[in-house]
Amino acid sequence: MHRTDCRKRDVMGVTTVASFRDLEVWQAAMELAVTAHELTRSLPAIYRFELGSQMRRAATSVPSNVAEGHANRSTRVFLHHVRIAMGSLAEVDTLLEVLIRVAVTSDNNVDTARSQIVRTRQLLHGLERALRRRVNGTAVSIGTTLSLLLATGAWWLGAL
Numbered sequence: 001m002h003r004t005d006c007r008k009r010d011v012m013g014v015t016t017v018a019s020f021r022d023l024e025v026w027q028a029a030m031e032l033a034v035t036a037h038e039l040t041r042s043l044p045a046i047y048r049f050e051l052g053s054q055m056r057r058a059a060t061s062v063p064s065n066v067a068e069g070h071a072n073r074s075t076r077v078f079l080h081h082v083r084i085a086m087g088s089l090a091e092v093d094t095l096l097e098v099l100i101r102v103a104v105t106s107d108n109n110v111d112t113a114r115s116q117i118v119r120t121r122q123l124l125h126g127l128e129r130a131l132r133r134r135v136n137g138t139a140v141s142i143g144t145t146l147s148l149l150l151a152t153g154a155w156w157l158g159a160l
Contacts, residue, residue: 020070025123029063029085032116036060036092039109047104055095061088062120066127079131086124093117 020026036059040052062085069081096113099105 017070020067023066023070023127025120025127026063026066026070028116028120028123029066029089032089032092032113032120033059033063035109035113035116039096039105039113043099043104047099047102051095051099055092055099058088058091058095061085062092062124066124075131075134079128079135082124082128082131086121086128089117089120089124 017023033056036055040048040055043052065081065085065088069078069085072078072081092113096110096117100110
């Protein structure tokens with residue numbers, strides 16, 4: 001896996017995400033996109049140019065939308081792009097199922113693709129949940145949590 005480590009630590013030692021490449025969901029989606037490209041390469045020509053092309057585009061759309069949403073720096077826009085990525089992921093899952101049902105693929109990559117779809121879906125749902133909380137104002141940052149603990153005098157573990 002090629003990954004540029006752009007993460008930085010703030011004064012509290014908390015790792016921040018400096019680039020979409022640091023996001024585990026983007027990394028998982030990229031692995032799925034590569035698998036989809038490999039899987040569709042071995043399809044018969046009629047499926048490779050129809051379903052295969054559609055699957056490659058949908059699989060590529062997942063990490064692309066995560067990256068685009070993250071680059072925008074607006075939580076609402078990021079959430080919108082995560083939801084688009086979830087739709088693209090559902091499309092990949094459906095296209096994989098079609099290829100299996102018409103019995104044009106028995107490739108070992110099918111099991112890999114299925115597990116990558118499940119993992120990417122879990123990560124996208126987690127990211128969506130976190131962004132939704134932030135948009136709705138229910139997310140609490142570590143700085144806010146520390147401020148609340150200090151303000152209430154509960155700064156030592158015995159008071160927690």
